[in-house]
Amino acid sequence: MKNNPYIGIFFSLLVIISVFMPWVYVASAGGMLTAMDTGTSNLGKPGILFLFFALWIIINMVINRLWSKRVNLVLGALLIAWMVRNYILFTHCEDGICPDKRWGLYLNVVACMGSFLSILFPPDDSHVAKRH
Incomplete structure (x- = not known):
């Protein structure tokens, strides 16, 4: 799984792109709603937190340290929770x-699921010395 950071970065970029795409159509709330433009509804701008x-x-995947992988686990879990919340709303x-x-x-x-799965299965670091 040496390409895993690239896959995670790809899915994270898809999350950023999807924020600006049309999510739902509601005629009474001003037509097309996106995560950045929710029209006259009271949904706010959930896309800012997605961004x-x-x-x-993406920054933590580029850093590729142990602490950044742990921070990514938390961020990925929050990303999934935020995605579920917004899907329901x-x-x-x-x-x-x-x-x-x-x-x-x-x-x-x-994109959120793909990003989280790439965080759950990080690449193996073969250059790290193993203790015996």
Whole structure:
């Protein structure tokens, strides 16, 4: 798994891209909603935290130290939790109005899961001396 950091960086970049893609369509809330532009809804801007997590995950993957891998585990878990929270908030029906899910939301789910899986399985460091 020597290409694992590159895969993790790729998925983290996909998280950043998915934040700007259309997530849901709700006619009463101003049409297309993204993580950075939620129209007249009260969802805020959840994309800012996605950007924060994804950028720090990329930085820690480039650093490639033991402490950065441990920090990435925490950041990856928070990224997954934030993704689940936003998926539930953006897709739930309210007052009989159900949003139409768009492909940006699914891209975000896949990218967050891929990023977290690449964090869970870091590359083996063969240059580290083993104690016997």
